[in-house]
Amino acid sequence: MAELAPIVEMKKIGKHFPGVRALSDVNFRLFPGEVHALMGQNGAGKSTLVKVLTGVYKQDAGEMLLEGKPIRPDSPLAAQKLGINTVYQEVNLCLNLSVAENVFIGKEPMKLGRIDWKTMNRRSVEILKRLNINVDVTRTLSTYSIAIQQMVAIARVLDSSSKVLILDEPTSSLDEGEVVQLFKVIRKLKADGMAILFITHFLDQTYEISDRITILKNGEFVGEYLAKDLPKLELVAKMLGKELSDFSTSPAAGASGAVKAEAKPAGAAVLQAKNLGRRGSIAPFDLELSSGEVLGLAGLLGSGRTETARLLFGIDTADQGETRIKGKKVSIGSPHTAMMNGIGFCSEDRKNEGIFAELSIRENMILALQARMGIFKYLSMKKQQELADKMIQAIGVKTPSASVEAKQLSGGNQQKVMLARWLLTDPSILILDEPTRGIDVGAKVEIMELVLNLSRKGLGVIFISSEFEEVLRCSSRVAVLKDKEKIAELRGESMTESGIMKTIAGGK
Amino acid sequence: MSWLKAFTQKKIFWPLVALAVLMCFNLFFTPNFFRVEIKDGHLYGNVIDIIKNAAPFMLLALGLTLVIATKGIDISVGSIVAISAGVCAMLLGGDLGGVPKHPIAFAMIVAVGVSVLAGMWNGMLVSRIGMQPIIATLILSVAGRGIAMVTTNAMIVWLYIKPFAIWGQGYLFGLPVSIFVVAGMFLITALATRRTALGLFIEAVGINPTAARFAGINAKNILFCVYAFSGLCAGMSGLIVCSTVMSADGNNAGLGYEMSAILAVVLGGTSLNGGKFYLMGSMVGALIVQTLTTTIYAFNVPPEIAKVVIAIVVLIVCLMQSINFRTMISSLFGRKVAA
Numbered sequence: 140m141a142e143l144a145p146i147v148e149m150k151k152i153g154k155h156f157p158g159v160r161a162l163s164d165v166n167f168r169l170f171p172g173e174v175h176a177l178m179g180q181n182g183a184g185k186s187t188l189v190k191v192l193t194g195v196y197k198q199d200a201g202e203m204l205l206e207g208k209p210i211r212p213d214s215p216l217a218a219q220k221l222g223i224n225t226v227y228q229e230v231n232l233c234l235n236l237s238v239a240e241n242v243f244i245g246k247e248p249m250k251l252g253r254i255d256w257k258t259m260n261r262r263s264v265e266i267l268k269r270l271n272i273n274v275d276v277t278r279t280l281s282t283y284s285i286a287i288q289q290m291v292a293i294a295r296v297l298d299s300s301s302k303v304l305i306l307d308e309p310t311s312s313l314d315e316g317e318v319v320q321l322f323k324v325i326r327k328l329k330a331d332g333m334a335i336l337f338i339t340h341f342l343d344q345t346y347e348i349s350d351r352i353t354i355l356k357n358g359e360f361v362g363e364y365l366a367k368d369l370p371k372l373e374l375v376a377k378m379l380g381k382e383l384s385d386f387s388t389s390p391a392a393g394a395s396g397a398v399k400a401e402a403k404p405a406g407a408a409v410l411q412a413k414n415l416g417r418r419g420s421i422a423p424f425d426l427e428l429s430s431g432e433v434l435g436l437a438g439l440l441g442s443g444r445t446e447t448a449r450l451l452f453g454i455d456t457a458d459q460g461e462t463r464i465k466g467k468k469v470s471i472g473s474p475h476t477a478m479m480n481g482i483g484f485c486s487e488d489r490k491n492e493g494i495f496a497e498l499s500i501r502e503n504m505i506l507a508l509q510a511r512m513g514i515f516k517y518l519s520m521k522k523q524q525e526l527a528d529k530m531i532q533a534i535g536v537k538t539p540s541a542s543v544e545a546k547q548l549s550g551g552n553q554q555k556v557m558l559a560r561w562l563l564t565d566p567s568i569l570i571l572d573e574p575t576r577g578i579d580v581g582a583k584v585e586i587m588e589l590v591l592n593l594s595r596k597g598l599g600v601i602f603i604s605s606e607f608e609e610v611l612r613c614s615s616r617v618a619v620l621k622d623k624e625k626i627a628e629l630r631g632e633s634m635t636e637s638g639i640m641k642t643i644a645g646g647k
Numbered sequence: 648m649s650w651l652k653a654f655t656q657k658k659i660f661w662p663l664v665a666l667a668v669l670m671c672f673n674l675f676f677t678p679n680f681f682r683v684e685i686k687d688g689h690l691y692g693n694v695i696d697i698i699k700n701a702a703p704f705m706l707l708a709l710g711l712t713l714v715i716a717t718k719g720i721d722i723s724v725g726s727i728v729a730i731s732a733g734v735c736a737m738l739l740g741g742d743l744g745g746v747p748k749h750p751i752a753f754a755m756i757v758a759v760g761v762s763v764l765a766g767m768w769n770g771m772l773v774s775r776i777g778m779q780p781i782i783a784t785l786i787l788s789v790a791g792r793g794i795a796m797v798t799t800n801a802m803i804v805w806l807y808i809k810p811f812a813i814w815g816q817g818y819l820f821g822l823p824v825s826i827f828v829v830a831g832m833f834l835i836t837a838l839a840t841r842r843t844a845l846g847l848f849i850e851a852v853g854i855n856p857t858a859a860r861f862a863g864i865n866a867k868n869i870l871f872c873v874y875a876f877s878g879l880c881a882g883m884s885g886l887i888v889c890s891t892v893m894s895a896d897g898n899n900a901g902l903g904y905e906m907s908a909i910l911a912v913v914l915g916g917t918s919l920n921g922g923k924f925y926l927m928g929s930m931v932g933a934l935i936v937q938t939l940t941t942t943i944y945a946f947n948v949p950p951e952i953a954k955v956v957i958a959i960v961v962l963i964v965c966l967m968q969s970i971n972f973r974t975m976i977s978s979l980f981g982r983k984v985a986a
Contacts, residue, residue: 454861478863492861495854497922498847506851509844510863517844560862 146171146206146302146334147192147223153200154187154358161187164201165360167353169303169334174325176337176349176366180378180440180605184358185338189305192336193225194218206302224296225305232292234281239263241280242295266294269331270324286317290324297328304328305336310344311441314419322348340441341622342371342643356380371644378439379607381636406430408466409567409599410482412451415460421446423460424625426618428568428599433590435614436603437639443623444603445487448570451601452484453477465567478511483561487573487603489550493557496546500538501527503545503556508563530559534589551582558589569593570601575609587613607636619643658916658923662931665914665964669938677945689818693941701937702825703728703884703891703901707908708915708929709829709836710766710880713873715912717853718921719773719780721874724881724908726791727765728901731885733798734758736806736895745807759882765791766878767871774870784874788905795897806893815891825887829930832883836876837926846924849873853921907936914964935964 147169154162162184169175179185190196192203194212203210205221212218215225232241239256240247242263248255263276272290280288289309296304306325310318325335325348337349345352345366352369354361354377361377406429416423421443428434436444449455451462453471462471464480471477474484486492495503504527505518512518518526527541536555538548545556554574561569571590575583590613594600602613610617617629619642627642654660673680673693683692707724714721735758740748747754765787772783817824840846851859852866859866884904889895913919914935915928939960943953966972 452861473865474861475863475865484861486858486861491855492857495851495858497854498850502847502851506847506859506864507862509847510865512844514844514848517842564863 143170143172144207145169148204149188149192149201150204151201152188152191152198152203154184154191154196155199160358162191162198162358165355165358166363167192167360168363169336170351171302171334172329172332173350174329174335174337174348175351175353176339176345177353177355178345178374178378179355179361183355183378185355186307187358188355189225189307189336189338192218193223193305219296222302223305224301224303225307226289226292226296226309227307232280232288232295234288235279237277238267238274238280238283238291239276241291242266242276244295263294266297267291269297270294270327272324284317286313286320289313289317289321293324293328301333303334303336305338307338308340309337310339310341318344340439342374342439343622345374346371354378372640375439375640375644379636379640381640406432406597409464410451411463411466413461413463415450415457415462417446417450417455417458420455420623421450422624426451426625428601430567430599431594431597432616433594433600433602433614435610435617436601436620437607437610437617438620439643440605441623442620442643443625444605444620445572446623447620447625448484448572448601448603451477452482452570454484475510478507478564478566481565481567482570483507483564483566483568484570485554485557485561485572485574487576489553489557489577494545494553497544499542500531500536500545500548500556501541504530504541504559504563507560511564526563527559530563534559534562535585549578549582551578551586554578554582554586555589558586562593566598568599568601570603572603573605574602575604575606583609607639611636611639658925659928659931661964661967662915662928662935665967666931666935666938669935669942669960673938673942673945677942680945685821688821690821693945695823697934697937697941698826699823700941701933702823702829703888704904704907704911704936705829705930705933706832706880706884706887707877707904708911708933709832709926710873710877711905711908711912712915712917712924712926712929713836713840713849714780714877715909715917715919716849716921716924717870717873718856718919719870719873720909720919721766721769721784721877722781722905722909723765723769723784723787723791724877724884725901725904725906726788726795727762727878727881728885728888728904729795729895729897729899730765730791730798731758731762731882732889732895732900733795733804733897734761735886735889736804737798739806739808739811743807745809747808747811751808751811755886758886759879762878762882762885763875764878766875766881769878770871770874773874774867792897795895795900797897799895799897801897803894803896806889806895811890812893813890815887815889815893825891828883828887832880833926833930840924840926845869845872850922850924853924908933910961911936914961 145168149165149167152162152165165184165188167188177185187196191198194214194217197213210221212221233244239260243259248258260276267274270290270293272287274283274287280291309321313321329335339345349366351363352366352374353363356378408427409430410428412424412426414423414425436447438444450457453473453476456472462469469480471480501523505523509518524541531538531541534555536552538552545553548556574586587609590600590602602610604610611634617634617639618625619627619629619639621643629638629642680693683690683694711721711724735754738749738754738757739751769784769787772778773780813824815825819827840849848864848869851864852869856866885901888900911932912929915925915932917924917928939957943956948956
């Protein structure tokens with residue numbers, strides 16, 4: 140392919156937020172007639188970069204060129220006027236309006252001060268034809284599938300002046316057939332010379348549709364590659380910030396190798412999931428967990444790690460398969476039943492799904508135990524105090540007293556409070572989703588040590604982390620997930636970072 | 648003095664200050680405000696009137712405190728008051744002979760039962776259907792008036808059954824009977840929420856419903872229960888209203904009460920954002936609202952201006968409770984000193 144001039148060029152973009160450097164020296168180029176995938180883990184800076192490009196944020200450093208001319212859009216509207224359009228993950232359309240109205244919302248063709256419906260409907264049909272979509276544009280949008288809605292969202296930003304189209308995780312709520320349909324549209328647009336920026340967590344889709352890949356890691360520019368020159372394994376390694384040679388030999392003995400899971404004979408199976416799955420969330424999987432064992436779930440962002448946990452804990456209900464706890468078949472339809480069956484779960488989203496900011500540490504800790512005992516068997520204040528103090532001691536929460544509000548604690552200490560909440564219920568299975576996210580290094584090691592200690596005492600733990608290194612250090616067995624499917628289980632020799640990456644890159 | 652400092656940190660402090668300020672104002676400017684006489688064997692005076700008139704609001708405020716603690720709202724309580732009054736009046740019968748059609752206790756129980764059903768309806772819409780509380784209860788707020796009208800055949804039903812009057816007009820140990828009803832309900836609510844885990848669960852659901860569910864709390868049932876309880880409180884309030892005026896008016900009974908009760912809860916320190924709740928604060932809040940109204944009427948302020956005065960006082964009390972406002976004031980003050 141002849142090297143065309145890029146239509147968009149972002150040079151040495153930097154962006155600071157109070158206390159965080161979201162982007163530094165990031166370069167990004169977008170060529171006409173190309174699909175360019177932006178890849179990176181959580182916190183890599185993908186969305187910040189897109190927000191700079193679309194005028195939501197202003198960059199602190201660097202410059203942006205559109206067709207060679209410097210631009211500095213100060214609002215999404217300004218960016219749109221320049222021809223840079225975005226279709227967001229959550230389709231923001233008006234479901235109760237007609238297809239045509241959605242296409243032309245905010246720019247309705249007018250005639251004599253009134254909306255010119257005839258023209259609007261005719262032109263909607265034309266625009267959708269361009270995308271090979273044939274629908275009745277006068278019907279309300281809600282009668283069509285999410286895929287069609289997505290296309291309408293694309294159609295809405297398409298007119299003669301649009302040069303750049305940004306698709307932010309457009310496929311996350313589509314099924315396979317719908318993805319095919321969307322990709323056809325993308326290819327059509329590409330052929331028309333549109334420059335497309337594509338963000339997705341699905342590796343296979345990235346390779347299916349994109350020509351060029353830019354990788355970010357922790358707000359820094361890792362590199363820009365042609366998709367055909369970048370093997371999947373290398374992509375995964377670069378997203379994780381590793382060089383392949385780093386870990387070709389040794390099993391993961393991390394920098395702070397104090398914590399390490401030892402291989403030991405597994406106890407009796409406490410949790411068995413057979414063919415458990417939920418449409419649109421996670422493909423059916425088999426999973427077994429023994430007492431005293433730490434099972435790691437490894438995978439990239441959006442691979443289905445959290446979805447697996449949510450299914451096991453009854454937050455989402457499975458639409459197929461069965462779960463057995465200690466050999467007994469159970470139906471887990473809510474977190475409450477999961478808890479009654481001895482399962483505990485610490486969410487990755489501590490702030491919104493875990494901690495009660497205005498309640499005291501004591502109340503935060505005893506809540507699950509109290510829920511387990513029921514409303515009427517209220518723990519006396521003395522007993523609550525005792526339990527909380529014991530836990531604060533046992534797992535080392537740094538606080539002057541148990542009556543401090545939970546919001547005053549640091550992330551690491553809040554995580555410990557969450558752990559304490561579940562430990563008090565004396566669970567046989569504990570699911571930890573990203574227990575080390577957003578906490579400092581020291582606290583990370585402490586949490587991992589705690590997990591290993593608990594497993595030594597017979598607790599079965601499912602440990603989820605986006606840091607493969609952590610998963611490997613804690614787990615005696617690792618289940619690998621990819622594109623919302625469990626694809627392999629690694630144990631023993633094959634349990635290395637490169638092993639996991641190769642599994643992920645290797646396809647199904 | 649450390650106990651004093653601890654006391655000023657309590658949520659109940661500012662509502663009590665507001666009430667005290669109002670009382671002081673009356674002490675100086677309203678003649679005979681605090682005079683309590685003994686007439687016909689019971690106490691008589693402005694203060695007693697305030698307590699008596701506040702009783703229906705206090706009952707509503709009890710139920711609403713729990714609803715608001717879950718980050719909900721119930722604006723249908725005024726209509727439930729009318730339904731309860733209507734049901735009770737129709738069962739008692741409006742004939743001049745003074746002989747009830749059904750036993751008084753039966754009529755009262757059925758009226759409260761219907762109110763609980765109304766509350767359960769709200770609870771179902773909010774907890775099972777997932778409707779926004781203000782919309783869910785708006786439905787019954789509007790429809791409830793209609794139901795009350797249908798119940799009373801769109802007429803004002805007058806009651807002539809003497810024994811029934813005791814709830815709204817009677818006295819026990821020299822004090823209005825209604826205040827004993829309030830005290831009883833307060834005690835029951837306080838025990839039910841603070842001596843069981845219910846209070847903690849309500850606060851947890853109000854602060855973070857998702858986390859509450861993930862902690863194994865059955866948030867839906869909690870929500871359902873608080874709305875049903877709000878219905879119960881509104882039903883009892885309706886009985887007292889009905890007994891006080893010895894009539895049931897589908898159109899006007901309990902009209903606008905929900906707003907006064909919500910005001911009472913907020914004045915009492917429970918935030919509309921849900922979370923920590925203060926039952927005693929709500930009771931003091933109801934007294935503030937009623938004292939204010941009585942004071943204004945004692946000054947012969949025309950009703951149209953009275954509302955404005957109430958609004959201003961409420962604004963001041965709310966500002967005083969706001970931590971942001973207090974810091975702003977104290978920093979202003981500090982700057983003046985520095986200059």
